[in-house]
Amino acid sequence: MVLFKMALLNFMKDTLGMDTTGVDEDTPLFSSGMIDSSSMVELILFVEAEGHVKFEAEDVSLDRLDSIRRIVTFVGERSER
């Protein structure tokens, strides 16, 4: 999961063009406006592809997506199924 956190950060920085300085596991991503809708779509598709999970409609929520920790937790839960 450490590797996945790094992959998320690299994706946000390199592909989404975000300044990830100071972003930690609990930094709010979407609710803070750091990531807009368009970039969040890209992030979800990246998580689906790299984490081998699929977001159902009910999964698209701040509880699942609003921080790196929440995303990693979601991927971990789904991987255990």
Next chain:
Amino acid sequence: MSAALETPGIIILGAPRSGTTLLRRLINAHPNIDCPGETNVFAACGRFLRSERIAEGVDIGVVEGLGYAGFSRGEILRRLRELAFSFHHDHAVSQRKPRWASKTAFDAFYLPEIEQLCGDDALFVCLQRHGIDVACSIEDLCNKNGVYLKELHEYIQRYPRMIEAFAHVWVDLTQAIHAFVKRHPTNTMLIAYEELVEKPNDIMANVMQFVGEQWDPALLADALASRSGLGLGDWKTYGRNAVDRSSVGRWTRLSRHTISELGGICNATLAACGYDAVPLDSSRSPEEGQRRYEMGLLLQGMKRAPATNRDAATARPAAVSQEAAQKSKD
């Protein structure tokens, strides 16, 4: 003959929304050069000279018609050129300046005719800007005006997606301008908008050297402070009191898919202009496009939900904003 007709006039050329109004204001700040708001004189000359070819291969237009009446092409062009120049000359005289310059954003659509008219009889300062920034800005212009001017409407008829149409406008005009500059190496110069806003005094020093004048850096502030003789032209430039880079790279705010589509249109010309190609996203399948669309809809619900209320956060949206749906479709 007055000084204004003894020294060559200056014509600014560039695709619409390339910074030609900014350049006009900077040039007009020079004490020796008068560059009024858009007169549309040279674009009108271009329309005057345009002809249409009928099925039999005969061109129907003013030059051909007057040709049958005994007026040579050279004579027609000379008279029209003198008429066009005379308006600018007289305005320069009224402003007590010895030289004239002209800028009309849509002149570039009539470059072949302007070249016939005065390709060797004026100095041309040509301006280029990143094509996708230009496309974004033309889209803003049309939304603001609530209309497509004729020259743009012809592209809209061919390419119903606005920004795609405007990317094609940029490609066509930029290629035409570059070819014109190559054909007229001694009386043209080409500058980039991005460099103009990055180091305006350096670029203006080069422009003034090209036209045989000197640039005083103090003119920069004068140019932006002046509100006199506004005339027709860009509505945005007068809202600014300083040259800045805020309009450079606005294309990066488009969706990845839109950038990729416009890159397919613009990349070759961007490279010819010295810009980096924009990234192309050739791997996207229709299924991925649909997935993006669905995610975009769901994210609208997430945006409205309070972070602490899981039920609300997971609720499906009752309504979807057009903007998000469109972005996701992209």
